[in-house]
Each structure stands twice: as C-alpha cells, then as structure tokens.
Amino acid sequence: MTRVPDGQALQSRAAGTALAVETGAERDLRDLFGQSPAVFASLVGPAHMVEAANPTFFAAIGGSERVRTGLPLGELMPELAEQGYLTLLDRVYRSGRPHNGRDVRVLLGTGSSAREAFFDFTYEPRTDAGGNVIGVRVVGVETTQIKHAQRLTAEHRALLEQIARQAPIEQVLEGMARVIEDLDPGEILVSVLLADADGRHLRHGAAPSLPDFYNRAIDGIATGEGVGSCGTAAHRRETVIVSDIATDPFWDDFRDLADAAGVAACWSTPILGRDGSLLGTFAMYHRSPRAPQDFDLALARVFAGTAALAIERHQAEQARLAAEAKEEAARRDLAFLLEASTALSARLDHSQTLQRLAAVCVPTLAPLCAVDIVEAGQVRRIAAAARTEDQRDVLASHRPVYDADDDAAARVLASGLSEVARRPPTGPGPWQSLGVTGYLCIPLLDRGRAFATLTLLSTGKHSLDGRTVALAEELARRAAPAALNARQYTQRVTLARDLQAGLLLPQVPALPGAEIAVHYHPAGEGLDIGGDLYDVFPLGDGTWTFMLGDVCGRGAIAATTTALVRHTARAVAPLLPGPDAVVNAINKALLDRPASHGTGFVTLVYGRLTPADGGGLDLALVRAGHTLPLLVDGQRAVRTVDVHGSLLGITPDLDLTSRHLHLQPSESLLLYTDGITEARGTSNDQFGEERLADALRGLGDRYTAQDAIDAVTEAVRAFTGGNDIDDDQAALVLTATPAISRTTTA
Numbered sequence: 253m254t255r256v257p258d259g260q261a262l263q264s265r266a267a268g269t270a271l272a273v274e275t276g277a278e279r280d281l282r283d284l285f286g287q288s289p290a291v292f293a294s295l296v297g298p299a300h301m302v303e304a305a306n307p308t309f310f311a312a313i314g315g316s317e318r319v320r321t322g323l324p325l326g327e328l329m330p331e332l333a334e335q336g337y338l339t340l341l342d343r344v345y346r347s348g349r350p351h352n353g354r355d356v357r358v359l360l361g362t363g364s365s366a367r368e369a370f371f372d373f374t375y376e377p378r379t380d381a382g383g384n385v386i387g388v389r390v391v392g393v394e395t396t397q398i399k400h401a402q403r404l405t406a407e408h409r410a411l412l413e414q415i416a417r418q419a420p421i422e423q424v425l426e427g428m429a430r431v432i433e434d435l436d437p438g439e440i441l442v443s444v445l446l447a448d449a450d451g452r453h454l455r456h457g458a459a460p461s462l463p464d465f466y467n468r469a470i471d472g473i474a475t476g477e478g479v480g481s482c483g484t485a486a487h488r489r490e491t492v493i494v495s496d497i498a499t500d501p502f503w504d505d506f507r508d509l510a511d512a513a514g515v516a517a518c519w520s521t522p523i524l525g526r527d528g529s530l531l532g533t534f535a536m537y538h539r540s541p542r543a544p545q546d547f548d549l550a551l552a553r554v555f556a557g558t559a560a561l562a563i564e565r566h567q568a569e570q571a572r573l574a575a576e577a578k579e580e581a582a583r584r585d586l587a588f589l590l591e592a593s594t595a596l597s598a599r600l601d602h603s604q605t606l607q608r609l610a611a612v613c614v615p616t617l618a619p620l621c622a623v624d625i626v627e628a629g630q631v632r633r634i635a636a637a638a639r640t641e642d643q644r645d646v647l648a649s650h651r652p653v654y655d656a657d658d659d660a661a662a663r664v665l666a667s668g669l670s671e672v673a674r675r676p677p678t679g680p681g682p683w684q685s686l687g688v689t690g691y692l693c694i695p696l697l698d699r700g701r702a703f704a705t706l707t708l709l710s711t712g713k714h715s716l717d718g719r720t721v722a723l724a725e726e727l728a729r730r731a732a733p734a735a736l737n738a739r740q741y742t743q744r745v746t747l748a749r750d751l752q753a754g755l756l757l758p759q760v761p762a763l764p765g766a767e768i769a770v771h772y773h774p775a776g777e778g779l780d781i782g783g784d785l786y787d788v789f790p791l792g793d794g795t796w797t798f799m800l801g802d803v804c805g806r807g808a809i810a811a812t813t814t815a816l817v818r819h820t821a822r823a824v825a826p827l828l829p830g831p832d833a834v835v836n837a838i839n840k841a842l843l844d845r846p847a848s849h850g851t852g853f854v855t856l857v858y859g860r861l862t863p864a865d866g867g868g869l870d871l872a873l874v875r876a877g878h879t880l881p882l883l884v885d886g887q888r889a890v891r892t893v894d895v896h897g898s899l900l901g902i903t904p905d906l907d908l909t910s911r912h913l914h915l916q917p918s919e920s921l922l923l924y925t926d927g928i929t930e931a932r933g934t935s936n937d938q939f940g941e942e943r944l945a946d947a948l949r950g951l952g953d954r955y956t957a958q959d960a961i962d963a964v965t966e967a968v969r970a971f972t973g974g975n976d977i978d979d980d981q982a983a984l985v986l987t988a989t990p991a992i993s994r995t996t997t998a
Contacts, residue, residue, distance in 0.1 A: 291371070291394060294378070296387035299324040300341050303387070312369065312394050314361050331362055341388050344375040348385045351375040355395055370399045397547075400435055411558055421566040425458035428555055428562075432536065433461055441515060441537040443467075444523075444559055445482055451475060451530040454482060462537070466513040470506070475530070480506050481520035482533040489530065491521045491552065496541040517542045521552040523560045531563045585723050588616055592727055596734040600741040603634060609706065609731045610635035617724050618708035618716065620686060622647055624661050625704040631661060634704075646682045647709075653679070660693045661705045668702045670694045672721055677707075687711040694725055696732040704735065761788055763796055765863030767987040769957035771965055774980045775806075775927070783810040784925045784982035787818050789825075795862050797825050797834075800923040800984045801878060804852030812849045813901075816841055821858065831858050831874040832908045835900070839876075842901035854900040857881060857923050861986065864914065868988045871913040871921065876900050879929065882922040882948065883913070884960070890945040893921070915988035920960055922948065923986075927979035928964065933971045943967060957987040 291312050293305040302321045310319040313329055320328060326338050335358065344351050351374070358369050373392030377385045411431070414424050429442035441461045445454035456471040473479055475486040484502055485492040494500045495517050497510045503518075510516070517538040523531040534556040536548065544552075592612040596605055606623045613621040614637040623635040636648035652661040658679035664671050674690040676683035690710040695702035706728045710716050760768045770786055783803035790796050799821060803813045817838055824837040835858050842854060859873025875881070877899035880892040895911040915921060924944070931939040947967035951959060964983055 291373075291390070291392045293325075293390040294387065295325060295341065295390065296378070298342070298345060300326065300338065300345070300388060302328060309390075312360070329360075331359060331366070335359065341375060344377055344388050345385055348377045348379075350377065355399065368396070370395045408554070408558065411562070415558075415562045415565050418565065418569055421562060422458060424562045425559065426460050428558060429458050429460050432551065432555060439539050441539075443482075443535040443537065444532060445470070445473075445486075445535070446532040446563065447475070447486065447523075447530045451486070454486060454533060457532060462515075463513050466509060469509050478502050478504075481518040482535050485520040485522045485533050485535075486530055489522050489524065489528075491519065491549070493544060494518045494520075495543040498541070514539060516540050519544050519548065519552060521556045523556050523563065525560060525564055531560055531567075534559055581719065585719075588612075588723070589726060589730065593730050593734070596731055597737075600738050602735060602739040602742045605731070605735050605738040606704065607635040609727075609735070610637040613637060613706070613708060613724070613727070615639060617720055617727075618692070619711045619714055620647055620688070620709035622650075622707045622709070623704060624652055624707070626665060626702075631665070643686060646686060650681050660691060661707060664693045664695050664705050665702045668695050668697060668700065670721070670725060672716060674715065677709075689714070690716050692716045692721060692724060694728040696728055696735060698732065698736055704732075706731070761790070763788070763861075763863075764794075765867070765989055766861065766869055767957035767985075767989055768798075769961040769985045769987075771961045771981065771983040773927075773965075773977065773982075775977050783814065784927065784980040785814045785818060786923075786982055786984050787821065788984075789822060791826050791860070795860050797821065797858070797860050798923075798984065798986065799856060799858040800925070800982060801854055801856035801858075801876075802925045802927075802980075802982075803854050805850065806980075809850040810852070813842070813845070813852065813854065816845060816849070817854060817856070817900075830910060831860055831872055832910050834858060835874045835876055835897075835908060836906055839900045839906055840904065843904055851901070853877070853902050855879075856900055867917050867990045868919070869915040869986065871915065871986075872910055873913070874908050874910055876906070876908065879924060879926055882924075882945065883915075884920040884922065884948050884951070886916060886918045888949050888951050890948045892941075915986070917988050917990040918954075920948075920957065920985055920987040922960065922964070922983065924964070924983040925979075925981060927977065927981035928968055928983060930979060931968050931972050931977055931981070934973045934975075939968055939971050943971065955987075957985040960985045960987070 291306065291309040293309045294303045295301060296303045301324050304321060307319075310316075318328055325341070326333055332338050337358070340351055353371065353373050355370050355372065358371060359366050360369050361367055371392045371394050373390060376389045376391065378387040378389050380386050408431075411424060411428055414427065425444045429444060432442050433440050441459070443459040443462055444457040446457040447454055453472050453474055454470075456467050459467050470480070470482070473483050475483050477484055477487055478501065479487070480502055481492045481494045492502070494502055497503045497507060497516055497518060503510060510518075515537040517540070518535055520533050520535040523534055525531050534552060536544075536552060592609075595608045595612055598608070599605065606625065610621045610623045619639055620643065621635075621637045622633055624631050625634050626632075631652045633648060633651050636644050638644040638647055652659045657663070660671055660677040660679070670693065672690075672692045676688040677691050677693075686709065688709045688711055692708040694706045694708075696704040696706060706724065708716060708720070708724055760770055768788060772784065772786065774784075783806055784801070785803065786798075786800040788796060788798045801817060803810045803817070805813070820838050820841040821834055825834050828834050828837060835856065838854075838856070838858075854876070855878035856876045857873060857878045858876070859871055862870045864870050873881070873893075873895065875893075875895040875897040877897060880894060882890055883893050884890050893911060893913065896907065896909040898907045900906070913921070929939055929941055929944055933939070944964065944967070947963045948960060951963055955963075961983060968981070
C-alpha cells in the first residue's frame with residue numbers, strides 16, 4: 253500500500269468525504285498519479301554512514317537487500333558515486349550549507365536490475381550543540397510516478413492528436429503500446445487485438461515487442477471462455493487477470509506458446525465501443541509472474557479507452573471510405589449500363605446488337621465473353637469478345653450443344669436461371685487453352701423463356717463477385733428487349749425489302765434501239781415500303797411500255813396501291829389502243845379498290861416507245877399529275893416536256909393529253925419523282941428543277957443512260973451532304989441509240 257507522511261495522512265482523512273463520492277474516472281486518475289512517498293535518511297560523519305532511515309527510503313533505493321544501517325552510503329549504494337551525489341554530500345558536510353534538488357534523475361541499482369527514478373530532495377547539515385557539522389540529513393519525495401504520469405499525459409495527448417488527424421490505426425496503436433512499454437523497458441509487453449465485425453474472432457492490431465511467431469499464432473483466435481486472457485476478456489466484456497500463465501487453466505492451449513515467447517503474466521482489458529460493442533482487447537504481458545496494482549489497472553483502463561476512440565474513429569473513416577467507394581462504384585455501374593444501353597440500341601440489327609453486348613462486357617465485367625442464341629432448334633455462337641484476337645477466335649469457334657446436360661449454356665437455356673461457378677464450365681470446350689477459372693452464364697429472356705445466353709469467363713486472378721453478377725444480370729435484362737426489337741426490326745426490314753423487290757423489276761430489260769437505266773432509293777432504312785414505282789415491259793409487237801409514278805403514302809397500303817397500278821397496266825396495256833386508255837383503266841381500278849386498300853391518289857407518267865426505222869425512238873406518253881419529264885438533246889440542252897394531266901384515283905373524269913416525241917440517237921428522256929427535286933440541303937433549301945437540269949447539262953459527249961442516272965444521284969448526294977432523305981427517290985432514263993442498245997442497271 254502507498255505510505256504518506258502524517259501531515260499528508262491528515263489531509264487525506266480530511267478529504268475522505270469527497271473521496272467517497274468520486275467517480276470511476278476520477279479514481280483512475282488518482283490511482284494513476286498517486287501521492288509520492290517521502291524518504292528520510294540520517295547520515296553521520298564524513299563517510300556518510302547511514303545512522304537511520306525510514307522504510308520508504310530503503311524501499312526507494314532497492315528493497316530488502318539494502319535495508320541496512322551502520323554502513324557508509326557509498327558502500328550501500330555504490331552507483332551514487334558515478335552520478336556525483338556523494339560529491340554533493342561532501343560539499344554540504346564541509347560547507348554546512350544545504351543543497352536542494354528538484355526532479356533529479358537517479359539510477360538506482362546496477363546492471364539489469366537498475367531503475368530510473370526522480371526525486372525532489374534536500375541535503376541538510378546536521379549539527380551538534382556547539383554548531384559543528386556532524387553529518388547530513390536527507391529528506392526527499394520520489395517524483396518518479398509524477399514524472400511518468402506527466403510523460404504519459406504528454407504521450408496520451410499526442411495520441412489523441414494523432415487520432416484527431418486520422419493517422420493510420422496501426423501507427424496509433426503501435427505508438428500507444430510503446431508509450432506503456434517505456435515505463436518498464438523489457439518487462440512490459442503490450443498487445444492490441446482487434447475484433448472482427450461479428451465479435452467472434454480477434455485479429456492482430458499492434459504488438460511491437462512480442463515475437464512475430466507469437467503474433468501470427470494468436471492472430472484470429474476465437475473469443476470465448478477459457479481462450480487465454482484476451483479471448484476470455486473479450487467474451488466476458490471485463491478485465492481478466494492472469495498473474496501466472498504457467499498455472500492458469502485459461503492458458504492450457506497456449507502455455508507452450510507463451511513459454512516460447514518468454515511471457516509469464518497477462519492482464520487483458522476489453523476494448524468496448526460507446527454502444528457496448530466489442531472492438532478488441534488491450535493486454536499487458538510481463539516477463540515474470542506478477543499481479544497488477546491499482547496504477548496498472550487504471551493505466552489499462554485509460555489506454556483501453558484511448559484505443560476504443562482510435563478504433564471507432566478508424567471504423568468510422570473506413571465506413572466513410574467504403575460508402576464513398578460504393579457510391580463511386582454505383583456511379584460507374586450506372587454509367588456503364590447507360591453507355592451499354594446506348595450501344596445496344598444504336599443499330600437495329602439483331603446480330604450487331606448481340607455482338608455489341610459481348611464487346612461491352614470485355615474487359616469491364618470479364619476477360620472473355622460469349623453470346624449464344626437458339627435458331628431452328630440449334631445453339632449458335634453469334635458473338636465472342638476477348639482481350640486478344642487469338643482468344644476471341646478460339647472462343648468464337650466453340651459451339652455449345654443444345655441438349656447436353658453437361659453444357660452450362662444448355663442448362664441455362666432450359667431453366668431460364670443464371671449459373672455461376674468458380675471453376676471452368678463442365679463439358680467440352682477450350683477452357684484449358686484459354687485459362688478459364690470461372691464462369692457466369694445468364695439467360696436473355698423473352699416472356700420468361702430463354703432465347704439466348706450471355707456467358708462471362710474469368711481467367712487468372714479475375715473473379716466473378718456479387719457486384720459483377722448483379723451488373724451482368726441487369727445488363728442482360730436490358731439487352732434482351734434490345735435484341736428482340738432488333739430481331740423484329742430485322743425481320744420486318746427483310747420482309748419489306750422482299751415485298752418491295754417483288755414490286756420492282758429484278759433487272760431492266762434490253763430494248764432495241766434504246767438504253768434504259770433506273771434509280772430507286774427508298775427513304776429511311778427500308779423498313780417501310782416506298783410509294784414510288786417504275787416498270788418497263790413489252791407489248792409483243794415491237795412496242796414497249798414504260799412508266800414511273802408516285803403513290804401517296806407508305807407502307808403496306810402504298811404497296812397494295814403500287815401493285816394495283818403495275819398489275820393493272822400490265823393486264824390492260826396489250827388490250828387497249830393507247831396510253832390514255834391504259835391510264836383511264838388504271839384510274840378506274842383505283843376508284844374501284846376497297847377502302848381498306850387505301851384511298852390515296854397516284855401520280856404517273858405512262859408511255860409507249862417504238863424503235864424508229866431510221867434510228868432513234870418514237871414515244872407516246874401521258875402525264876397524270878406527275879413531275880414534268882426532261883428531254884436532253886444531242887447538245888445536252890435540257891427542256892421540260894410539257895404535257896397536261898390530272899391526278900389518278902380522285903375523279904372518274906380524267907383530263908389527259910397524249911404527247912408524241914421522237915428521240916434522236918444520243919437524246920434522252922428523264923422521268924423522276926419529286927423525292928429528287930424536293931431533297932433538302934444543309935441549309936434546308938430544296939434541290940429543285942434547275943439543279944437537276946444543271947446535272948444533265950454536265951454530261952459528256954458520249955454519255956450513256958447510266959451516266960445520266962449517276963450524274964443526277966451524285967448531284968443530289970453532294971447537295972444533301974450525304975444526309976438521310978425524307979422521301980423516296982426514283983428516276984428512269986431512256987436514251988436513243990443508233991444501234992442495238994445495251995442494258996444497264998442502277
């Protein structure tokens with residue numbers, strides 16, 4: 253127990269009432285700082301022989317081995333000579349003047365048993381009745397505890413500043429351990445263990461003086477009753493004192509380990525959060541068996557609280573960083589999905605959509621990716637992506653087996669459920685050559701049924717974690733409707749083009765004495781059937797029929813009307829005498845069509861041509877509301893063929909005028925739809941008739957019908973800047989030749 257002088261004891265008794273109600277924190281501070289004991293020794297003679305001393309003096313200088321009087325102080329404490337304290341005694345003895353020292357550092361003992369101590373002391377001369385100096389009286393108070401407390405306070409403040417600056421938790425804990433170990437170098441060894449989130453295991457936090465093998469061995473120990481000092485303290489949520497590891501049952505499983513580490517006692521204090529949760533343990537090991545004093549327990553509680561503050565601050569910072577990382581990852585994932593969705597919907601082509609799906613997955617989601625679809629009861633690999641072309645080619649060459657139980661794609665197609673594994677897929681495949689270590693296979697669903705699979709393959713250290721699985725499944729969910737829409741669009745475009753091709757000439761026939769060239773370009777990407785039409789066919793007597801027209805509207809209704817005009821013309825032309833009669837028959841057919849087949853009007857140029865005996869072509873034509881034909885003579889002069897005629901499909905009484913022309917060799921007739929003249933340029937103005945005539949005037953001396961078509965289309969393309977057109981475009985050129993004509997196609 254701590255001894256105090258009588259005056260101090262009196263003061264303590266006077267404060268008894270206050271001490272009785274002091275808080276736990278105040279009691280810890282009192283135990284930590286304590287009250288320093290006074291030392292007294294009476295020395296006599298020039299050799300400074302110890303005549304008398306109180307027990308505190310002997311305790312301070314080294315305990316029972318030095319409890320002796322009648323010996324010179326230099327013999328009792330030889331270490332004082334080297335430190336100059338005997339010289340000070342000599343000076344006081346000779347001069348008769350006292351000497352005072354404050355916070356004087358003294359090394360007590362020698363060798364490994366030496367300890368550092370601090371004292372406030374006075375050397376006073378002792379005199380006899382005659383005033384002669386007969387010795388020296390030593391009175392002092394040991395301030396070692398106060399010095400340690402001051403140092404601990406400064407170090408503790410520094411630790412708190414480190415925590416406030418959010419210094420790394422390892423640095424804070426190791427600094428804290430070293431502060432305490434410096435109190436008794438070589439004897440105290442501090443360890444801090446950190447609890448897992450579930451509180452079931454303890455992990456290494458800091459232990460700068462314990463052997464590495466020991467730290468590795470206890471890293472991850474369970475919390476539980478009897479699991480050493482730390483595991484038990486963590487389990488009980490209270491301090492556990494083991495004064496002698498060699499005999500304590502808590503250490504049965506760790507006794508050999510402790511012996512190898514050279515530790516004999518362990519006091520462990522749980523580190524608890526403000527909410528009572530387990531954060532870890534704070535342990536003080538000792539080289540020899542030892543029980544703690546009040547000072548030790550207070551020290552442990554104070555620094556366990558400091559460790560709790562550091563750990564909670566660290567956990568809060570880690571939680572903040574994790575939240576920021578999660579938020580950033582979520583932003584990246586959303587950006588990836590938006591970019592991928594844009595890429596998937598960029599082109600309405602089924603194959604390209606699925607190829608883009610594979611491409612966006614590498615390398616963001618996995619090093620390798622494949623997309624397989626079901627077609628006609630078979631599985632076909634439609635897309636593959638990899639970091640290198642060689643890997644992509646190898647992956648693209650593999651084809652899953654639709655009905656194989658050991659094929660991942662087949663199982664996913666059958667179940668409609670995703671499949672993930674940290675191993676190569678079962679069944680045959682280039683898994684070894686590609687270095688595959690895991691896979692994720694996701695179905696692309698159409699009303700609950702899988703029509704394709706997206707397979708991600710990991711290689712090397714890459715792994716398919718939960719985030720990747722969730723992101724890939726969301727991507728597949730978005731890709732499925734995009735692929736289905738693209739497939740439907742592709743099917744509709746194919747159908748429209750097939751139907752449109754059926755309504756047009758597969759190729760322009762060869763005409764005697766004439767060249768024919770045509771141009772046909774529907775607006776858009778060909779999804780809707782255009783309303784422009786043209787046709788050239790023989791009547792059987794050397795006469796040929798030609799026509800070019802424009803049906804109001806687009807799509808299936810326009811296609812119906814287009815077919816009606818062409819087929820009516822082909823049916824009645826051999827039976828009727830002239831172009832006007834044929835056009836009247838077409839008009840009647842339009843007026844007689846059911847309302848469900850359309851009610852739009854039609855513009856048309858219809859004519860007949862016959863090779864002339866002396867060369868050239870004789871033409872008779874009718875214009876029904878269509879754009880005026882253009883005639884190009886031998887000198888490339890361009891003029892309109894003005895012929896009157898009303899629209900078809902509006903009224904039964906047509907006002908038509910038949911016009912007869914003769915084309916000399918190298919003269920041409922151009923028929924065109926308003927999609928050409930009304931094409932808009934970059935400044936939104938129309939191409940117009942004048943620019944069309946200029947394109948024809950620029951033809952060379954020996955141009956062909958195809959040259960005329962090319963001149964017109966190039967001029968329109970240059971004018972529009974290559975932009976998509978808003979209306980269908982069609983043109984037909986008839987060029988008279990002196991000899992048998994050549995057939996050309998646009």
